[in-house]
Amino acid sequence: MLSAPSRGAALLRSSQRVCLQCARTSTTITRAAPLAAGRRYFASAEAVATPPPSSQTPPTQQQTRTKTATSPQQSQSPAYRIKSGIILTRPPLLTREQTPFESAFYLYQKRLNERLTAPFRKDFYFKKDTASDLDWKIKLKERHGVPAKDIGRYNPRGRMAWNDEVLTGSTTSSPENVLEALLADAEARVSEDGEIMAPEERVPVERPVPRKTEADEKNDVRRLDRALDRTLYLVVKREVEVGGKKEAIWGFPTGLVHTEEGLHETTARVLAEAAGVNMNTWIVGRVPVAHQIVQPIEKGEKPEESKEKLFYLEYLKEQADLKARGVKSEQVEERGEKIFYLKGRIMAGQADLKGNKHGYTDFQWLTQEELKEVLPEKTFKSVRNMFDLR
Amino acid sequence: MTRSQQVARPIVRSLRQATTSTSAACQSQPLAIRQFSSTPNRCDGPTTTTTNTSGTPAAPGPEVLAPKKTPPISLVKQGTEEELAKYLSPELGSRRRRAALATTGDVPFEQLPYQCFQEARKILAQDREEKISKIIAETAKIKRLEATDASTFRGGEEYKQKRLESMRNHVEELKILADINDPLVKRRFEDGMGDMNKPIYRYLAERKWRSMDYKIITQRVNQFHIIPDVLPAFDPTMDVKMTFRGYKVAPGAILDSLDTEVPPTLRMQVFDKGERMLSVVVLDSDVPDPESDTFRRRLHFMATNVSWDPTSKSLNLNRLNAGSSSASGNTETGSLAVSWLPPFAQKGAPYHRLSVFVLEHADNKPLDVAKLKELYDSEVGRQKFSVKSFRDKFNLTPVGFNIFRTVWDEHTAEVMARHNIPGADIEFKQQRITSLKPPRKAKGWEAKRQKPKYRSLWKYTKRIKGLKFK
Amino acid sequence: MSSTLTTALRGLRLTPFLPIRPSVTLPSIPSRPLSTTSVPLNKMSPQYLAAKGLNKKSKAKNNAPRQPNFINMLRHLAVLSPRRIPAPLRMARNRYLRHWTIHRAWLMYRRKEREAREKVWMRQYQSMNHACEELRLTSGPGSRDEGSLFRTALEKWGVYGLKGVPIEYTRAQTETPARVAWNHDWKR
16 A cells, blocks of 8 residues: 555554554554544444544444553553463264255266166176176176166166156165165175075174264263264363352363463463363464453442343352452452453363363363353353354 | 956046147147247146146155056066056057156146155255245335335435335345246246246246347347447347248348238237337338438338237237227237338349337337327338437337348339339449559560560460550 | 298297287197107198288188187277267156256255355354454553464464374264274373
8 A cells, every 4th residue: 555665654644554563562652542443443442431533333343342441551450351262172073964855866866877877897897707706796686687786776777767766755865775785785695715605604794883872872971972973062160159159150161361371372271271181182273263251340330230241150250269369450340351262173082170270170072052051141152153064 | 446447547547638638738828829938849737737836735655656556567667568558558658658657647747756856846945935035024124115214314315216226126036036946937938838927937038038039139230230320239128029921030031022011020028027118110221322322211110109018929010000099909009100111122232121120118108109100101201210310309218129131032023013112123233433543564475475576476475465566 | 931930839839939919829739849850830731821820711700719808808898889878868858847956956955055154154254353353452461562462373383384284183074983983092
């Protein structure tokens, strides 16, 4: 936009075109409200505190934006504590189930393909008068002379080749049937020395493991081999004392960001501290995939007024912690929180909460629907946009 | 039921089906209305008579095949011809057709119990539901917007109208999308039985027209230089086809003057909804004018106030009545302003382009026929006519076009005599243009040896005629 | 000519000598292991002519058995001949309409799937975008200035390259699980 020599002039002339980093580090330029309100559409942080010259920011967004104190000592007593959390996910291990239309369509296409391809050349694949040749002949006879294994009883070269559509209610196209057909075909019918085996002599082929595992049937939400075609998310529980009684809160593992850390370092540390090191994980990227904000209570604000801000119990606990530690600032009664979630993937291993420093007492691996049941509403709403399709 | 009855039932049923369909369906669909069909007509009996475009009838299970079918399916599939002939007469058609009759009977097309087909229909039906709910939501939105005051928008009334129009267009688009995947709609359209009041059929018709006929017409417009000779710019938006004496005519064909003695019948199709007023103009843009050594135009026909909607099919220009008011059963709507002058080309003149223009009236207002007659219905008026000035003077939009050509042929003199058109004895000849350059001097070895000096060589050289040396 | 032939015949191994026409079997010549003289081979004998490739009659008739791989190739070509390749599908009207319906439904189905997928990607992108915007406007922790966390998050050090993505993460989805679906006892 600007040519190179004019950049410096622009820096001196107005703060509106200065890049953010320059604006922050330069001492000559004060943090002017127009910078926020005029140039950056979303940056209404300052715009809330100082009356903006043109209120272009939509009101709905203002509510969700964060508040910052207007005073210059803001950096000494920030209104928010910054936390980093990890959303550890197990990617789906299985493809999804076929829909009825898909399986019907696949069979339809297979049969059309059979009608159109060159005839099967047996000699090319089976040497004459070998065991495999005999085996093939037996199986071909059982399939009524059709080389294709999974298209049901249909001869694409016969007189009725045109009749290639299966009727409604037929199970030929179902994946289970296709599987059975393939398994039956894989079974050896002729011994190595070319003798036809009796049914009791035949060695059945190893069947594939069913898609529903034992953990699925028991609905063991702590195991990772359940819901294999869905993404699972790790959530942890902690007990919080509110008004004298203990409440269980489910959430993602989170922890305070130390001063010298980046978000991803905190995330890795928190994960190791909370769920043990015996997991083969990978943190996907360093930028947060979701964030959550807990609003602070300002000075002079009564707790009743700010009740809507206390949207989950964990917050109360945090506030209690703060009070105990005596962290106070002049402007802010209670500090808020900004939680940035990073996405992690687990490839092997299992979470282990033994001796964790964060006070977590339980964990679960849940699908996104189950998360909705378990998580506090606000937490769920702030992270649901990072969920996968399934 | 006795055994013989049982045996005869499928035959009787299929025969009955065949006869009813031939008597009812085939007679009711004359060939002429199948103008958009790309496939041969077929009497499919129940499949063509089903009226349901939207509904999702429950897919029948295989029980529709199983019960009371006397010929077992295995027989139909594997039996010999003689065995099968006992159940289904060979007259019913091919083996395949008989098998289809035996297995599906008179099940309507959309209920045929094929698995993939039925699953596909479920997907399409679900999509249609979505589209319809979208239409409903969008219509409600339009209503709300219509009710709101225009002053609440920053753009005012203009913004509101623009927005309304785009929303209405969106609804029209959704209407098309809701029906475009229906096989019955496709079938009905191909049979030429689509109701042109419905947007889907208009859309399909336009798509078909644009795929070929439109391209041909625009090619004719360009290659015969209708642009810029007749109009400075023109893009047809409706389909116009011509028949002379009942015969279809390809655009741009050179026609016999006997055929063109009577005005043509126009088969016109518009693709946008609603009633509109049209004018039809036929003009010859190649009338030779030897005095000024140029070509002039001549109006051959003009009809106006033809009221037209998407369901209208054809307009017989011969049946237009001269008076604007009288409307008997035999005449078309619309009035004749300038009667048909048979197109003719004098001997020796190059071909005449006769373009048929269809123009749409602004705001569906009829034109004043008397004024048109006064302007154009005379020898001078015909010669003065120009489509461009006609368009500008009466605020019309040219929408449809077709063209034919005419040259001097053996019937032209006869036709001209019958209609008292003078000039049949005139023959145009190409004027010989002599070169302005002086004759070239003969050069070369031969020419040089023509001189008397080389008389001795004359027996060896060629004599160049007309070359003289002093 | 005959001398070369006889010298070759002396070794009684005809195979290296006569691969002139592979489809013709070799003539059987009585072995004379102790002889040192040349074989009085009848020059007009069919064996001799066949071996020389001169017998036009036997070539034309081609009644000698062929080699199996040659037969195999012929069969292969016979299968691929246009006569054996099925004709394009021809469908009656109702059948074609059904096919058309299925085809349209399949296209529709694929499109819906694709759009759902793209919607999820857009949602995820928006979520990341909002989180990053928030991070950019955040100062801290401690005395760190505004956006410092954001800048560290955008650093690409070690993100790309061979170690960027762990090899275990490249596992493709399958239709059925492994015998042990998940390794719970993995230890670092």
